[in-house]
Amino acid sequence: MAAQVQQETALGSVHDSVRDREISVEQEHLDRVYRRLEEKIHEAEFLMNDAAKRGQVGTPGALAERDAQVFRAGVHLNRLNNEFEDFLFGRIDLLLGKDGKKGPDGAYTAVEPAEGAVRPDNTADIAETLHIGRIGVLDADYSPLVIDWRAPAAAPFYRSTPVDPGRVVRRRVIRSKGRRVLGVEDDLMRPELTAHIDGRELPVIGDGALMAALGQARSHTMRDIVASIQAEQDLVIRAPAASVTYVEGGPGTGKTAVALHRAAYLLYQDRRRYAGGILIVSPTPLLVAYTEGVLPSLGEEGQVAIRAVGSLVDGAEATLYDSPAVARAKGSYRMLKVLRKAARGALETPGAPASAPASTGQLAFGDDDGVQTPAAPAFTPTRLRVVAFGRRLELEAAELDRIRRNALSGTAPVNLLRPRARKLLLDALWAQSGGGSRHTDPELAAELRSSFDEDITSEDSFIAFLDAWWPVLTPRAVLNAMADEKRLGRWARRILNPGEVRRVARSLGRDGLSVHDVAMLDELQAILGVPARPRKKRDLDPLDQLTGLEELMPVREESQRERAERLAQERTEYAHVIVDEAQDLTPMQWRMIGRRGRHATWTVVGDPAQSSWSDPDEAAEARDEALGTRPRRRFTLTVNYRNPAEIAELAAKVLTLAMPGSTSPSAVRSTGVEPRFVTTNNGHSTVVRDGLAKTVRGEAARLLDRVDGTVGVVVAMNRRAEAARWLAGLGDRVVALGSLEAKGLEYDATIVVSPAEIADESPAGLRVLYVALTRATQQLTVVSSDRDEPDVNGVPDLLRD
Numbered sequence: 001m002a003a004q005v006q007q008e009t010a011l012g013s014v015h016d017s018v019r020d021r022e023i024s025v026e027q028e029h030l031d032r033v034y035r036r037l038e039e040k041i042h043e044a045e046f047l048m049n050d051a052a053k054r055g056q057v058g059t060p061g062a063l064a065e066r067d068a069q070v071f072r073a074g075v076h077l078n079r080l081n082n083e084f085e086d087f088l089f090g091r092i093d094l095l096l097g098k099d100g101k102k103g104p105d106g107a108y109t110a111v112e113p114a115e116g117a118v119r120p121d122n123t124a125d126i127a128e129t130l131h132i133g134r135i136g137v138l139d140a141d142y143s144p145l146v147i148d149w150r151a152p153a154a155a156p157f158y159r160s161t162p163v164d165p166g167r168v169v170r171r172r173v174i175r176s177k178g179r180r181v182l183g184v185e186d187d188l189m190r191p192e193l194t195a196h197i198d199g200r201e202l203p204v205i206g207d208g209a210l211m212a213a214l215g216q217a218r219s220h221t222m223r224d225i226v227a228s229i230q231a232e233q234d235l236v237i238r239a240p241a242a243s244v245t246y247v248e249g250g251p252g253t254g255k256t257a258v259a260l261h262r263a264a265y266l267l268y269q270d271r272r273r274y275a276g277g278i279l280i281v282s283p284t285p286l287l288v289a290y291t292e293g294v295l296p297s298l299g300e301e302g303q304v305a306i307r308a309v310g311s312l313v314d315g316a317e318a319t320l321y322d323s324p325a326v327a328r329a330k331g332s333y334r335m336l337k338v339l340r341k342a343a344r345g346a347l348e349t350p351g352a353p354a355s356a357p358a359s360t361g362q363l364a365f366g367d368d369d370g371v372q373t374p375a376a377p378a379f380t381p382t383r384l385r386v387v388a389f390g391r392r393l394e395l396e397a398a399e400l401d402r403i404r405r406n407a408l409s410g411t412a413p414v415n416l417l418r419p420r421a422r423k424l425l426l427d428a429l430w431a432q433s434g435g436g437s438r439h440t441d442p443e444l445a446a447e448l449r450s451s452f453d454e455d456i457t458s459e460d461s462f463i464a465f466l467d468a469w470w471p472v473l474t475p476r477a478v479l480n481a482m483a484d485e486k487r488l489g490r491w492a493r494r495i496l497n498p499g500e501v502r503r504v505a506r507s508l509g510r511d512g513l514s515v516h517d518v519a520m521l522d523e524l525q526a527i528l529g530v531p532a533r534p535r536k537k538r539d540l541d542p543l544d545q546l547t548g549l550e551e552l553m554p555v556r557e558e559s560q561r562e563r564a565e566r567l568a569q570e571r572t573e574y575a576h577v578i579v580d581e582a583q584d585l586t587p588m589q590w591r592m593i594g595r596r597g598r599h600a601t602w603t604v605v606g607d608p609a610q611s612s613w614s615d616p617d618e619a620a621e622a623r624d625e626a627l628g629t630r631p632r633r634r635f636t637l638t639v640n641y642r643n644p645a646e647i648a649e650l651a652a653k654v655l656t657l658a659m660p661g662s663t664s665p666s667a668v669r670s671t672g673v674e675p676r677f678v679t680t681n682n683g684h685s686t687v688v689r690d691g692l693a694k695t696v697r698g699e700a701a702r703l704l705d706r707v708d709g710t711v712g713v714v715v716a717m718n719r720r721a722e723a724a725r726w727l728a729g730l731g732d733r734v735v736a737l738g739s740l741e742a743k744g745l746e747y748d749a750t751i752v753v754s755p756a757e758i759a760d761e762s763p764a765g766l767r768v769l770y771v772a773l774t775r776a777t778q779q780l781t782v783v784s785s786d787r788d789e790p791d792v793n794g795v796p797d798l799l800r801d
């Protein structure tokens with residue numbers, strides 16, 4: 001082979017000296033970069049001080065300019081300080097490019113080599129070397145010292161492969177800590193070439209950075225993969241933002257990692273458009289906690305909202321789980337029909353509470369927002385009595401019902417129909433008063449009518465009646481009303497069966513919300529509508545009151561800043577929505593997320609084989625509705641970077657049962673460690689014979705000894721609390737989690753407890769089991785109970801060939 005590839009053999013000392021020399025080459029470059037960064041930090045500090053001085057000059061223009069300058073310098077300084085750790089991680093050595101043109105980052109733009117860059121005898125010279133890092137750094141003469149990983153010039157670092165190398169001859173990953181380079185790992189993209197750099201043959205060190213990264217112990221937080229993004233992943237990360245980017249791939253193919261890096265890429269591409277406007281929806285708070293450190297490590301702190309699907313509605317936080325049967329009823333399209341009926345029905349229900357109890361959280365509208373929510377009436381009034389023009393007028397129950405039905409026949413949100421209902425009441429009272437026949441002159445008649453209306457609407461009894469008869473409903477109030485089985489039964493007639501009604505009503509009576517309740521609240525918010533905010537009144541000047549001037553003064557307009565702050569707080573729509581684990585969303589959740597991305601571009605990542613939702617067709621319909629007719633660009637990720645082949649092979653058996661005909665991603669490495677099977681109940685057990693608790697605890701302790709990082713114990717949802725007790729005192733490297741909570745997470749080692757229990761938990765149980773079996777990066781133990789019918793080797797029924 002032409003290039004000087006070093007092997008770990010008898011040539012060890014030669015190898016070490018070449019490696020040391022290459023490390024010192026990179027150290028020199030890193031030193032240069034740090035010197036330049038320090039200069040830039042001084043520049044930023046100088047700018048800030050200078051700007052502060054300029055503030056004392058005091059003209060409005062100078063002040064505005066100062067503010068902008070201080071802001072820019074502050075952001076810059078902050079980034080430089082934060083990126084100081086480990087920001088240089090890659091290098092590519094390139095052949096001469098085709099056209100010789102340079103891009104804005106100072107690098108040549110051509111992807112393909114110039115003709116003649118490779119000589120007929122397969123020798124070539126390195127014409128350009130680029131270092132890749134978390135941010136770009138230009139030298140004082142504008143030559144690129146470091147290229148931002150998201151810049152076009154950095155793409156070949158990720159895209160180049162031996163099959164399609166482009167200009168790249170050698171791709172190097174640099175490992176550093178603080179200011180010290182610790183190691184380098186090279187991949188040769190053109191192994192057939194003898195390439196020279198500065199008159200020397202190009203050395204190649206190590207056997208690839210990817211394997212080194214994959215072998216590292218896992219902690220409770222995800223790491224970025226910026227130094228080892230693979231070509232098929234890079235295509236997704238850099239896909240144009242237009243329309244919908246749709247990514248499928250099996251467990252461990254990097255979908256979550258890719259989604260996070262894509263957010264950072266989009267911000268880099270068009271910061272103005274996306275800053276603050278990217279939403280990442282994650283299935284669980286555990287996955288949010290696991291992933292939320294990745295974007296800051298890519299230099300994108302606070303720009304992207306990562307929210308669990310149960311925390312998408314402000315003021316509502318899901319803390320409870322529903323049983324599979326209840327989840328199916330609450331999450332399906334059928335619930336939409338029930339909610340529409342409930343929202344209208346809650347108005348006319350005797351005794352229905354009209355507003356949320358003060359102790360429960362508020363949705364986006366409520367007392368806090370200045371909208372008056374009337375106190376809950378004891379019952380819905382059945383008669384209206386008022387006095388107008390000295391006459392007693394009265395509307396009876398039947399008439400009131402007719403008016404309500406008439407008002408509700410509109411399609412507008414229920415709360416927005418209140419003015420219409422009020423108008424219909426006044427019409428009925430006016431008709432009763434006979435006032436319409438008193439004047440033939442239309443002008444006089446109109447005047448009479450308006451003073452009639454004024455007379456009635458200023459009466460306290462009328463206002464109290466309206467508040468009780470047509471209260472402003474909050475989503476919480478309607479949900480509370482649905483906890484009454486009888487009422488729910490009425491609203492869900494022919495939609496839910498009696499068993500479902502009973503179970504749903506009971507679940508809504510609990511203290512707290514489930515992830516499905518949150519989607520129902522959001523839907524109710526849309527069905528009920530938000531009544532117009534009363535405009536804030538200016539505080540009255542006592543002098544105004546004396547002179548009556550206040551009536552002539554315009555209401556003060558919101559300042560631009562106030563408006564910007566309010567909009568940011570109220571943000572419910574985003575410019576780009578990234579959905580992780582999209583296969584799990586129910587139709588109601590798709591509707592909730594869809595409302596946040598009505599005008600957005602989307603990235604949707606998921607794996608149908610891991611879906612815990614029982615009706616994939618219904619969910620697909622809801623997804624298509626949320627994404628609309630936007631064109632989709634589809635990608636498939638094919639390589640499993642998480643599980644060693646031994647574990648992937650076992651999981652594939654469950655995949656065959658769960659989704660016959662689908663293919664597993666291919667595992668990129670093998671560890672030689674086979675999954676272990678332990679039983680609790682029979683004489684053939686290899687280890688323990690007594691209870692599950694002791695078995696799992698013993699196995700967890702064993703695995704903690706064998707791996708440096710984390711151990712996850714996955715149990716059926718109803719065993720979660722119990723499993724936490726089994727592990728008490730073993731330390732924080734080991735955690736117990738329910739099958740549905742394991743989604744997206746990974747551990748060095750996992751224990752999957754009773755596959756049969758997990759599979760029987762729900763209609764999608766086999767797919768949930770597939771998720772559980774694919775969480776380990778190194779070792780997997782399966783603990784069986786009686787239900788698993790283990791064979792003599794402890795292998796449970798579901799995992800046998």
Ligand SMILES: Nc1ncnc2c1ncn2[C@@H]1O[C@H](COP(=O)(O)OP(=O)(O)OP(=O)(O)O)[C@@H](O)[C@H]1O
Nearest residue numbers: 225228229230251252253254255256257641642744
């Ligand atoms: N290019 C890469 N370089 C290094 N590590 C990688 C790379 N791609 C993925 N990984 C690692 O593989 C693991 C799996 O990635 P990730 O969680 O994003 O996969 P996923 O497709 O979302 O999996 P699942 O569907 O099971 O949730 C993570 O530890 C991730 O850091």
